[in-house]
Amino acid sequence: MRQPIVLVTACSAKLGNHPYHTVQFKYVDAVAQGARCSPLILPALGSATDLDSVLGVAHGVMLTGSPSNVDPSHYGQDVHNPALPRDPARDATTLPLIKAAIERGIPLLAVCRGFQEVNVALGGTLHQAVQEVPGMMDHREDPAAPLDEQYGPAHALELAAGGKLADIMQAGRITVNSLHGQGIAQLAPSLAAEAFAQDGLVEAFSCPSAPGFVLGVQWHPEWRAQENEDSRKLFNAFGDACRQYRSMLPLREP
Numbered sequence: 001m002r003q004p005i006v007l008v009t010a011c012s013a014k015l016g017n018h019p020y021h022t023v024q025f026k027y028v029d030a031v032a033q034g035a036r037c038s039p040l041i042l043p044a045l046g047s048a049t050d051l052d053s054v055l056g057v058a059h060g061v062m063l064t065g066s067p068s069n070v071d072p073s074h075y076g077q078d079v080h081n082p083a084l085p086r087d088p089a090r091d092a093t094t095l096p097l098i099k100a101a102i103e104r105g106i107p108l109l110a111v112c113r114g115f116q117e118v119n120v121a122l123g124g125t126l127h128q129a130v131q132e133v134p135g136m137m138d139h140r141e142d143p144a145a146p147l148d149e150q151y152g153p154a155h156a157l158e159l160a161a162g163g164k165l166a167d168i169m170q171a172g173r174i175t176v177n178s179l180h181g182q183g184i185a186q187l188a189p190s191l192a193a194e195a196f197a198q199d200g201l202v203e204a205f206s207c208p209s210a211p212g213f214v215l216g217v218q219w220h221p222e223w224r225a226q227e228n229e230d231s232r233k234l235f236n237a238f239g240d241a242c243r244q245y246r247s248m249l250p251l252r253e254p
Helices: 025-034 051-056 088-104 113-121 164-169 229-248
Strands: 005-009 011-015 018-022 038-042 060-063 108-111 125-127 155-159 173-176 183-186 192-196 202-206 214-217
Touching: 005 025, 005 088, 011 088, 025 038, 025 060, 025 229, 051 088, 060 088, 060 113, 060 229, 088 108, 088 113, 108 113, 108 229, 113 125, 113 183, 113 202, 113 214, 155 164, 155 202, 164 192, 164 202, 164 214, 164 229, 183 202, 214 229
Parallel strands: 005 038, 005 060, 060 108, 108 214
Antiparallel strands: 011 018, 125 183, 155 173, 155 192, 192 202, 202 214
């Protein structure tokens, strides 16, 4: 049986003298090995993206993390720290993609920047520097540490009782990594909080009104996903949702 196709969002980046569309291996691997779906990288073409065409062949969407942040103009703020990278081409691609995918009922899994993109696309706002907000922890990693330490367990999350994530994890608390400086300030009206850090920061959400699977997480479950039981559960659930969505589509002629 053919695997479901999952769009994996790319960033725009300059490597040396040339511009590239970039996706880290770990996101592609998590879709291929964890969700057992076929990843299809979606370049950051902005308004040149034909959403009807790409979503017409997709059975799922994975919104990846990134070194860049959503431009704060999209949620009514000025830039707090101009030194932090932004990616206008990615914003112009993912923000309309999110709305279109949700409307069609296409399963969507959003990680880190992708998590923040969904919140912004649906009308929420972000803290541009969580560590500067009174009462909040510093959720950033140590950039000088080895990757195993950066992506190691950082803090616990309390899962919303009776929520979608608690059902997937079959638990009320999990421990996650933490590699983000920005985070949700105001949750978008159509989203429901699924998990909270000890400081109250929303670190997962679902979209109860959506016709399909929608789940966003602030941490990085894609990091060595096959070695982490909670990550395996998450990608299994996403992959199953993609397979279910595909099963509901009319059969296409070969």
